[in-house]
Amino acid sequence: MKVFYDGDADLNLLKGKKIAVIGYGSQGRAQAQNLKDSGLDVVVGLRPNSSSRLTAEQDGLPVMTVAEAAAAADIIQILIPDENQPAVYREEIAPHLTPGKALGFSHGFNIHYGQIVPPPDVDVFLVAPKSPGPMLRRLYTEGKGVPGLFAVHQDYTGQARGLALAYAKAIGLTRAGVFETTFREETETDLFGEQCVLCGGVTALIKAGFETLVEAGYAPEIAYFECLHELKLIVDLIYEGGLTEMRRRVSNTAEYGDYRVGPRIINDYVREEMRQVLKEIQSGEFAREWILENQANQPVLKACRRREQEHLIERVGKELRRMMPWLGQK
Numbered sequence: 001m002k003v004f005y006d007g008d009a010d011l012n013l014l015k016g017k018k019i020a021v022i023g024y025g026s027q028g029r030a031q032a033q034n035l036k037d038s039g040l041d042v043v044v045g046l047r048p049n050s051s052s053r054l055t056a057e058q059d060g061l062p063v064m065t066v067a068e069a070a071a072a073a074d075i076i077q078i079l080i081p082d083e084n085q086p087a088v089y090r091e092e093i094a095p096h097l098t099p100g101k102a103l104g105f106s107h108g109f110n111i112h113y114g115q116i117v118p119p120p121d122v123d124v125f126l127v128a129p130k131s132p133g134p135m136l137r138r139l140y141t142e143g144k145g146v147p148g149l150f151a152v153h154q155d156y157t158g159q160a161r162g163l164a165l166a167y168a169k170a171i172g173l174t175r176a177g178v179f180e181t182t183f184r185e186e187t188e189t190d191l192f193g194e195q196c197v198l199c200g201g202v203t204a205l206i207k208a209g210f211e212t213l214v215e216a217g218y219a220p221e222i223a224y225f226e227c228l229h230e231l232k233l234i235v236d237l238i239y240e241g242g243l244t245e246m247r248r249r250v251s252n253t254a255e256y257g258d259y260r261v262g263p264r265i266i267n268d269y270v271r272e273e274m275r276q277v278l279k280e281i282q283s284g285e286f287a288r289e290w291i292l293e294n295q296a297n298q299p300v301l302k303a304c305r306r307r308e309q310e311h312l313i314e315r316v317g318k319e320l321r322r323m324m325p326w327l328g329q330k
């Protein structure tokens, strides 16, 4: 797969253009700051009483309402939560989306599942950093970058691909390298990854391990260290050097146990469930459920949040993390 680096992208395509970053959260803050430090003309679009306004102003960025920013900008990058995007797009962005402007995303959900349907005479692209915002910002300030993806949904001006690559360069992604994808591929793999592995899979694995030890009479504190705390040490090793390097750095006893037991835990049943989850993502079943959940004001999300926050592992963890002030206890 071709990797695009700094030399493949032309920042001049963004010079003289105004970029509106809508939202100033995890991605919005990092992307807006990186764009500004790349010498580009950036404005932040927020709602009138936004809790993010002060931060953006303190970071030296001009703030407007979403509608004003959309009206003023040539490129509008939508970085508010996915579930809020359709209404904000409809009410505050679409009226200002005049021919030749560009609309950008960092996740393809609303375009892929048809919740936002831009007019045919604008460019529509995606630039998705493969990292949370604070890491995107930190590496940029260190002269490095995080890898990312880019995709084009609509190319009205004939420049959409160049614009997406230039945007990726401006936020630092081409320093590490970017891959070209489609809105469909980015959306489906992102949802699958967060549900089956990164968020859903990992938290369920941690809880199952913790509950098994506690049920068997072991101290919750010991179970916490074994099933949650040490995960970071292992993930850091995997992140830096892959599975082989992690297995080289743990004891031979741990490595042998890994080969023997891993496939029993992530067994054929789990793999079949993963295939099923992927089908639900591909068919739009998950998307429909999430859209309806938001129309009903997120009752399931709120109930799950409350229940999960009360889990024993969370209570024990809060106490144990006090022993580790360097973690910046939340």
Ligand SMILES: NC(=O)C1=CN([C@@H]2O[C@H](COP(=O)(O)OP(=O)(O)OC[C@H]3O[C@@H](n4cnc5c(N)ncnc54)[C@H](OP(=O)(O)O)[C@@H]3O)[C@@H](O)[C@H]2O)C=CC1
Binding pocket: 022, 023, 024, 025, 026, 027, 028, 045, 046, 047, 049, 050, 051, 052, 053, 066, 078, 079, 080, 081, 082, 084, 088, 106, 107, 128, 129, 131, 132, 133
């Ligand atoms: N989080 C991440 O690291 C990643 C996110 N993405 C994608 O990036 C996009 C942004 O995600 P993320 O950065 O997590 O978002 P956040 O939840 O961090 O966005 C919060 C920001 O959006 C603003 N906002 C929320 N609702 C509205 C609204 N109705 N009108 C105007 N402003 C609003 C908030 O302002 P206020 O103070 O007013 O609430 C705040 O500034 C999503 O598409 C996501 O999928 C992609 C890769 C990684």
Ligand SMILES: CC[C@](O)(C(C)=O)C(=O)O
Binding pocket: 130, 131, 132, 190, 193, 194, 198, 199
């Ligand atoms: C893993 C979660 C993520 O997909 C991300 C940070 O990339 C998200 O939607 O927040």
Ligand SMILES: [Mg+2]
Binding pocket: 190, 194
């Ligand atoms: Mg993701």
Ligand SMILES: [Mg+2]
Binding pocket: 107, 190, 191, 194
């Ligand atoms: Mg995601």
